[in-house]
Structure formats: structure tokens, C-alpha cells
Amino acid sequence: MRASFGVWICALVALPMLAVLARAADGGLSGAWEAITRPAALHALGLSFGLSLLVVGIDLIFGLATAWALVRWDFPGRRLVSALVDLPFAVPTLVAGILLVVMLGPQSTLGGALAGVGIDVIYAWPGMILALCFVTLPFVVRAVEPVLEELDPAEEEAARTLGAGEALIVRQVLLPPLLPALAVGAGQSFARAIGEFGAMAVLSGNVPRETLVGSVYVLGEVEAGDSVEAAAVSVVLLVVSIIAQLVVSRVNQPWGRE
Amino acid sequence: MTPRHRTKPQGFGLVVTAAAILWVVGLVGVPLGALLLAVGAEPAQVVSELVQQGGLDALGRSIVLAVFAVIVGGVTGTLGGIVLARQRFWGRAVLDVAVDLPLAVSPVIVGLAFVILYGRGGWLEPLATALGVKVLFATPGLFLATAFVCLPFFVREVALVLEEVGTSEEDAARTLGASEWQVFVWVTLPQLRGALRVGTLLTVARALGEFGAVLVLGGAIEGRTQTATTFVHTMMEERHDAGAFGMSLILAAMTVLLVQALPTGARTKH
Amino acid sequence: MRLHAVSKSVTLSVLLGLLTACSGDADPDAPVTRKLVIGAYTTPREAMNEALLPKFKEAWQAKTGEIVEFETSFQASGSQARAIAGGFEADVAWLSLEPDVQTLVDAGLITRDWRATPTKGIVSSSVVVIGVRPGNPKGVADWADLGKPGIEVLTPNVRTSGGAMWNVLGVVGAARRGHVGADTSEAHAEAVLASVLKNVRVMDKGARDSMISFEKGIGDAIISYENELVVAALAGQKLDTVIPKSTVVIENPAAVVDVYAERHGVTDLADAFVAFLTEPAQQATLAKYGLRPVVDGVPVANFPPLGDTFTAADLGGWGSLKTTVFDDGALYDRALTSAQGQAQ
Numbered sequence: 107m108r109a110s111f112g113v114w115i116c117a118l119v120a121l122p123m124l125a126v127l128a129r130a131a132d133g134g135l136s137g138a139w140e141a142i143t144r145p146a147a148l149h150a151l152g153l154s155f156g157l158s159l160l161v162v163g164i165d166l167i168f169g170l171a172t173a174w175a176l177v178r179w180d181f182p183g184r185r186l187v188s189a190l191v192d193l194p195f196a197v198p199t200l201v202a203g204i205l206l207v208v209m210l211g212p213q214s215t216l217g218g219a220l221a222g223v224g225i226d227v228i229y230a231w232p233g234m235i236l237a238l239c240f241v242t243l244p245f246v247v248r249a250v251e252p253v254l255e256e257l258d259p260a261e262e263e264a265a266r267t268l269g270a271g272e273a274l275i276v277r278q279v280l281l282p283p284l285l286p287a288l289a290v291g292a293g294q295s296f297a298r299a300i301g302e303f304g305a306m307a308v309l310s311g312n313v314p315r316e317t318l319v320g321s322v323y324v325l326g327e328v329e330a331g332d333s334v335e336a337a338a339v340s341v342v343l344l345v346v347s348i349i350a351q352l353v354v355s356r357v358n359q360p361w362g363r364e
Numbered sequence: 365m366t367p368r369h370r371t372k373p374q375g376f377g378l379v380v381t382a383a384a385i386l387w388v389v390g391l392v393g394v395p396l397g398a399l400l401l402a403v404g405a406e407p408a409q410v411v412s413e414l415v416q417q418g419g420l421d422a423l424g425r426s427i428v429l430a431v432f433a434v435i436v437g438g439v440t441g442t443l444g445g446i447v448l449a450r451q452r453f454w455g456r457a458v459l460d461v462a463v464d465l466p467l468a469v470s471p472v473i474v475g476l477a478f479v480i481l482y483g484r485g486g487w488l489e490p491l492a493t494a495l496g497v498k499v500l501f502a503t504p505g506l507f508l509a510t511a512f513v514c515l516p517f518f519v520r521e522v523a524l525v526l527e528e529v530g531t532s533e534e535d536a537a538r539t540l541g542a543s544e545w546q547v548f549v550w551v552t553l554p555q556l557r558g559a560l561r562v563g564t565l566l567t568v569a570r571a572l573g574e575f576g577a578v579l580v581l582g583g584a585i586e587g588r589t590q591t592a593t594t595f596v597h598t599m600m601e602e603r604h605d606a607g608a609f610g611m612s613l614i615l616a617a618m619t620v621l622l623v624q625a626l627p628t629g630a631r632t633k634h
Numbered sequence: 635m636r637l638h639a640v641s642k643s644v645t646l647s648v649l650l651g652l653l654t655a656c657s658g659d660a661d662p663d664a665p666v667t668r669k670l671v672i673g674a675y676t677t678p679r680e681a682m683n684e685a686l687l688p689k690f691k692e693a694w695q696a697k698t699g700e701i702v703e704f705e706t707s708f709q710a711s712g713s714q715a716r717a718i719a720g721g722f723e724a725d726v727a728w729l730s731l732e733p734d735v736q737t738l739v740d741a742g743l744i745t746r747d748w749r750a751t752p753t754k755g756i757v758s759s760s761v762v763v764i765g766v767r768p769g770n771p772k773g774v775a776d777w778a779d780l781g782k783p784g785i786e787v788l789t790p791n792v793r794t795s796g797g798a799m800w801n802v803l804g805v806v807g808a809a810r811r812g813h814v815g816a817d818t819s820e821a822h823a824e825a826v827l828a829s830v831l832k833n834v835r836v837m838d839k840g841a842r843d844s845m846i847s848f849e850k851g852i853g854d855a856i857i858s859y860e861n862e863l864v865v866a867a868l869a870g871q872k873l874d875t876v877i878p879k880s881t882v883v884i885e886n887p888a889a890v891v892d893v894y895a896e897r898h899g900v901t902d903l904a905d906a907f908v909a910f911l912t913e914p915a916q917q918a919t920l921a922k923y924g925l926r927p928v929v930d931g932v933p934v935a936n937f938p939p940l941g942d943t944f945t946a947a948d949l950g951g952w953g954s955l956k957t958t959v960f961d962d963g964a965l966y967d968r969a970l971t972s973a974q975g976q977a978q
Contacts, residue, residue, distance in 0.1 A: 171384045179381055501723070
């Protein structure tokens with residue numbers, strides 16, 4: 107009986123996804139391929155992918171720095187910074203977009219100044235990257251923090267007194283436990299960024315083949331009545347983010363393991 | 365493990381710390397501050413637009429959706445978590461992955477999926493028509509979408525706790541002659557109190573913030589399928605910036621409060 | 635304890651939410667209340683909310699004693715048409731262009747001949763114009779200027795926005811009628827359109843979204859409905875209007891969605907509303923919001939004079955225009971592709 111409930115939940119989740127898959131294949135595999143390789147679709151997917159990778163890179167650097175600073179050092183405002191780190195996860199992503207428009211839109215002082223020197227932020231890649239960084243900010247930080255806290259500084263001290271250089275310490279002592287955590291943070295950030303819609307709906311430029319990302323492209327197709335094209339591109343986005351999610355699950359040692 | 369002893373950053377450490385502070389405060393703190401300033405600059409306008417443009421109705425709808433998601437998610441999540449943690453059956457690994465699926469799906473794709481399922485020619489359209497339920501552009505669609513995106517939270521929290529506490533208490537109760545139902549109500553459920561609390565907080569926060577799926581499925585019809593998030597979107601379109609910022613601030617405040625109430629580890633495990 | 639406080643406030647919010655979300659009880663002695671669902675394109679938002687809906691409610695109550703409540707949706711015309719076809723049960727559809735109403739006919743939702751009215755189903759009109767910053771700093775005088783380097787242009791996405799399609803017709807039609815250079819060939823029109831599209835930075839979903847972007851400081855010029863600019867000016871926005879030498883006359887249709895109106899039992903109400911829109915008094919109200927009247931006897935003194943104007947019919951009618959201009963691989967598609975080829 108209980109097992110059948112498990113099957114029931116699988117069905118609840120799988121059915122909508124299967125429906126998308128089925129609709130994508132409505133025009134046959136060639137139809138789906140054509141829909142995906144259309145210039146606007148291809149560019150939108152590529153843009154989502156590229157921006158997400160870039161954002162993960164930024165997250166890894168700054169996230170690691172933030173986790174390090176929070177765990178190892180004492181500085182004024184440490185508690186505030188720690189509290190702020192969690193906020194992007196709570197706040198609806200649409201609101202995140204609004205925040206950036208308020209702060210960097212052309213009518214704001216900062217945005218106006220930037221526009222004056224020819225730097226477009228809102229409706230252009232810089233704004234989109236900032237929004238994605240906002241919504242993915244907590245992941246690397248919170249994934250790395252517990253690992254850093256567990257690290258015994260005595261190990262590093264021991265390595266130092268034995269004459270090991272910083273590089274060696276980083277490689278042998280610090281990196282091994284950190285890598286899985288970084289992978290988890292990166293995977294979660296990537297999965298979130300590639301499917302991001304709310305913030306993108308507010309501040310991406312939506313110009314096909316320039317500032318149109320995958321998720322907003324899908325919306326456009328849905329509103330244009332082209333559900334097959336929408337489904338085809340959705341399948342690509344789904345596959346990519348599911349793979350990222352799987353990476354996270356495997357590394358995370360899920361509670362299902364014996 | 366030696367207790368964590370924080371030192372003041374120096375040299376390169378200072379650079380790292382400065383970067384971290386700039387990163388977090390600049391990206392999160394300042395924008396939120398800017399929103400507060402924007403709302404604080406014209407509070408009367410904000411309130412009037414919220415009241416007159418249907419903001420209260422939209423917020424009420426979002427809250428109802430959140431309550432629904434908690435009830436549905438709580439029940440299915442608890443049962444599902446028990447199944448996941450306690451049962452060994454073929455396909456369990458599949459369930460493991462399936463439960464996490466809603467987290468990997470872009471909201472607009474969730475909306476698309478339900479439009480395909482319940483729209484013209486959809487697999488479930490005959491069922492909905494037979495039941496006399498309108499899914500697209502009506503509130504049932506909103507409920508479905510919200511329940512879907514909130515599915516993982518309870519399941520994962522419950523399964524996590526059950527894995528940790530093990531079956532010893534439950535087994536003890538069984539040997540004392542308790543029925544399965546009694547075991548469930550008097551032993552298992554109390555163990556799950558914390559998990560249910562975390563699940564509730566995460567679900568409410570997620571339900572309040574859902575935008576893409578409800579936009580696609582509901583159409584943001586004023587007075588019928590307008591939620592707090594689509595209200596923000598509509599306000600921006602109607603040049604009622606004050607109303608948009610006001611509702612954004614309300615949503616930000618509510619969700620931040622909810623997540624702040626979580627134990628630290630639970631927040632980003634989402 | 636913080637958690638306790640949060641639990642309390644969550645419970646309170648829930649109760650508040652349930653109270654707010656539940657509608658009041660029906661009073662058996664109260665007058666009959668009927669609901670009319672209207673799906674419209676983005677532009678008539680203000681005219682509807684501020685003037686037309688209240689006036690209709692008043693007039694209907696005076697005539698029948700019934701109270702009318704409205705449910706309204708304003709979104710890009712193409713999207714709205716598809717939403718209605720896809721299940722949004724609107725009783726009345728007021729859209730930007732005829733093809734979008736045709737979508738509803740094709741879906742079997744409009745069963746009558748909706749064009750059989752004195753105004754052929756059209757309830758409002760406008761023209762495509764160019765909006766610029768106060769003082770026209772970039773010196774935009776006509777369509778060709780929009781293609782010059784260094785000018786950022788706003789126009790919405792044709793896949794969702796009716797306004798975008800009108801904009802394209804404005805440019806292409808003017809070129810084909812010889813008002814953008816002497817060449818009236820299709821190739822020349824395509825080139826002109828391409829040069830304009832090259833300068834487009836944001837393609838919003840609908841005409842209103844586009845206007846909002848412009849107001850927020852994006853772009854130097856916006857191609858839009860004249861009435862959209864009028865409404866913006868009424869809202870205090872600062873911009874100037876440039877009327878091109880030749881432009882297209884926008885004709886917006888409205889129709890009763892028979893299937894849904896009958897299902898809701900409001901066919902009489904819907905009929906009355908659509909007829910209401912073309913009454914001279916209402917047309918005069920629409921004129922205040924920048925919509926040019928479609929019936930006689932309405933003062934038009936406040937509208938700026940126009941140069942050469944043409945309609946979709948003059949260009950061959952919507953049927954042929956969809957094939958030659960808006961289909962995949964047709965004029966617009968080719969222009970967009972070549973514009974993006976040049977841009978990089």
C-alpha cells in the first residue's frame with residue numbers, strides 16, 4: 107500500500123513533465139529539432155547557458171570568499187552579512203527584478219549615471235547577470251560554510267609547521283573537503299539560474315537573439331500559441347537543470363542511501 | 365575539533381573580506397534599502413494604490429494558495445516522506461529523483477505543462493470537463509501549479525528527520541502492542557514536529573513567491589486569478605509603480621520573516 | 635520567542651487572507667448582480683477603468699436596475715486572443731486588430747457575423763506615430779530617421795503585440811506608398827524596416843509595456859499608437875509626438891464572444907456593452923484618451939492633422955498581409971534577420 111503511494115507521487119510529478127515531452131514530440135523528432143535549432147531558440151538557450159555558467163563562476167569566487175570571511179574572521183557587520191545572505195532565497199524572484207529596476211533603472215541616480223557613460227544595465231546583459239547573481243547568491247555560501255566550520259585549523263597549522271607552502275596546503279588540506287561543497291553550490295546555482303523567470307521577465311531586454319533568455323522565450327512561444335515550440339525548448343532547459351540537480355543529489359549523499 | 369576562534373582579517377584576508385561585504389551588501393542590502401526608500405518616499409500613494417487596484421484581493425488569494433499548499437503538501441509530503449525513508453521498494457530511487465523534480469523546473473515550464481494537460485486536447489481536459497472544473501484562467505489552475513512547485517519541501521524534511529531518528533521508538537511501540545495507526549499518531553508525528561514546521565515555512569514562502577506558473581496558467585485576471593506576484597507585474601504595467609513597490613515590499617517582508625524563522629541549516633537546502 | 639511570533643503572524647495572515655478572499659454573502663433582497671468578463675488589449679486600460687466601465691454600470695443600472703460587475707484583463711492583443719481561445723471565458727473581446735478577432739472566430743467562439751454593425755465591428759481608431767523625448771533632441775521627423783545610427787527605437791514584439799504589427803504596417807505601408815524615398819518596391823520597404831529594427835533594443839510584449847519602458851528612460855524614440863502617447867501625457871509623462879508624413883490608420887475591433895456570453899447568460903449585457911462603445915458620448919470619452927472616433931458627430935478638433943493615411947485594406951487586407959509580411963520567412967522575418975546581421 108505504501109509503495110503504491112510512492113508510485114502515486116511519482117505520477118503526480120511525472121505527468122506534467124511527460125505532457126511537455128509529448129507535446130514537444132508532436133511534430134515528430136524532426137519537428138522538435140527544428141524548433142530547437144531555430145536561430146532565436148538556439149540563441150536563447152545559448153544565452154541562458156552562457157549567463158548561468160558565468161554567474162556560477164562569479165558565485166564560486168565571491169561565495170567562497172564570503173563563506174571564508176564569515177567562518178574565519180571577525181569583522182564589523184558580520185552578523186548582518188550572514189543574515190543578508192539568506193534573503194535572496196526567500197524573496198520572490200520577480201521582486202528581485204523590481205529591486206534592480208528601482209536601483210539601477212535609467213531614472214535612478216546610479217542607473218542614470220551609468221547610462222550617461224554608455225553602460226546599459228537594465229534590459230541588457232549586465233542587469234541580467236546581476237539579477238542571476240542575486241537569486242543564486244546563497245547557494246555556494248551556505249554549501250561551503252558547514253565544511254569550512256568542520257575544518258580543523260590544527261591540520262593547517264600542522265602542515266604549515268612542517269614547512270608546506272600555501273599552495274600545497276590549499277591543494278591537500280583545504281580543497282578535498284571543499285570540492286564537493288563547491289560542486290553542490292555550483293549545481294544548485296546553475297539549476298536555479300538556467301530556469302530563472304521572474305527576474306528575467308522584469309528586466310531582460312527580450313530582443314530575440316540578443317537579450318532573450320530561454321525561459322522568457324518559452325513564455326513568448328506559449329503566448330504566441332506555439333506550444334510545440336515552447337515544449338521543445340522547455341525539454342532542453344529541463345534536461346540541463348535536471349542533470350545539474352542530479353549532480354547535487356549524488357554529491358550530497360542523499361538520505362536515501364544505505 | 366578546536367573551537368572556532370575568529371581573528372581579524374589581515375592582508376589578503378582583508379581584501380577577501382572587503383570583497384565579500386561589497387558583494388553581499390551591494391547585491392542584497394542596497395537594493396532592499398532602495399525599495400524601502402522608494403516606498404517610504406510616498407507611503408500614502410502606496411497604500412491607496414494597494415487598496416484601490418485590488419492589491420488586498422490579490423494578497424488574500426496568494427495567502428489562500430499558500431494555506432492550500434501547506435495542507436496538501438503537508439499530507440502528501442508526510443506520507444511521501446515516510447514512504448521514502450522507511451520503505452524499500454523497487455523504484456524507490458526513482459521516487460527519490462522525482463520528488464526533487466519540481467525544484468529543477470522553471471516556473472514558466474510548470475505553467476506550460478499544466479496548460480498542455482488541461483488545455484484543448486490535453487490528456488486531463490476530459491476529466492476536468494467531466495468534473496465541471498475550469499483549470500485554465502481560473503483558480504483551480506492556480507492551486508495545481510502552487511501545489512506542484514511546493515511538493516518537495518515537506519517530503520524532504522520529513523524523510524530527513526525520519527532517517528535521523530530511526531525506527532527504534534516506533535518498533536518499541538509496536539512491541540508494546542500499538543497498532544500502526546497509533547504508532548503513526550503517537551510516535552511518528554511528534555517526531556516530525558520540527559520537520560512539519562520547516563516544511564510549512566518553506567512552502568508558504570515558495571507559494572507566496574510563485575510567479576511564472578500562475579502567470580501562464582491563470583492569466584492574472586483582476587478579481588479572479590490575480591495573485592500578489594502577478595499584481596506587482598500588473599501594477600508595473602499600469603504605471604502604478606507605488607503599488608508595485610508596496611506589494612514587493614510586503615512580499616519581501618513576509619518571505620524574509622518566514623525564512624528567518626528557519627533553523628540555519630534548513631534555509632538553502634530548500 | 636521569534637518562532638512563536640512568526641507562527642502567530644502566519645496564523646493571523648491566514649485568517650485575514652481567508653476573510654479577504656471570501657466574497658460576501660448574498661442578500662436575497664439586494665438587486666440582481668451580473669458579471670461581465672472583458673478581455674482587451676493593453677491600451678484601453680485607463681479609458682475603461684476610469685470612464686467607460688463606471689458609465690456603463692450607471693447607465694445599465696438606471697435602465698434595468700441590475701448591478702453590473704466587471705472582470706477585466708488587459709494584455710497584448712495576440713496573447714489576449716489566444717488566452718480567450720485557450721479557455722479564458724471573456725464575454726466581450728476588444729482587441730487591437732481584426733486578425734486577433736478572427737482567431738476567436740476560427741476557434742468557434744464567435745458565431746455571429748461580428749462585422750455586421752454600422753461601424754463594421756470597429757469601435758476605436760488611432761494612428762501609428764513616433765514618440766520622442768521633449769524637444770526632440772535627436773531630430774526625428776519621419777520613418778527614415780529611425781533608421782539612422784545612434785538612435786534607439788522601441789517597438790513591441792509582433793508575435794504577441796497587435797500594436798507591434800500596426801507599427802510594422804505603418805513603416806512598410808509608408809515606404810510602399812512612396813513616402814520614404816521614391817522607391818515603392820517591397821525590397822525597399824524591407825530595407826527601411828530592417829534599418830529601423832536594427833535600432834531596436836527592447837521588444838516588449840505589448841504596446842503598454844513598450845510605453846512604460848520608454849517612460850523609464852529606455853530608448854530615444856518609440857513607435858506606438860497615438861492614443862498610447864496621449865494617455866502617457868495625461869499621466870504626466872513628458873514626451874513629444876511626431877506624426878510621420880504617411881502612416882497607417884489603426885482600427886480596433888470589439889465583438890461579443892457568443893459561446894461564453896451564452897454560457898454565462900449575459901448575451902444581452904455583452905451586446906449592450908459593445909453597442910455602448912460606439913455611442914457618440916462614449917466615443918467622445920474615448921477621444922479624451924486619444925482614441926479617434928469611428929462615428930460621426932464627435933468633435934475631433936483636438937487631434938493633430940494627419941498627412942497621408944492608409945488602412946490595412948489599402949495595403950491588401952489582413953489576409954494577404956499576414957502571408958506577405960508576418961508569416962515565418964515573410965517580410966518582417968527577413969527584415970529582422972538582416973537587421974541583426976548588420977547589428978553585430
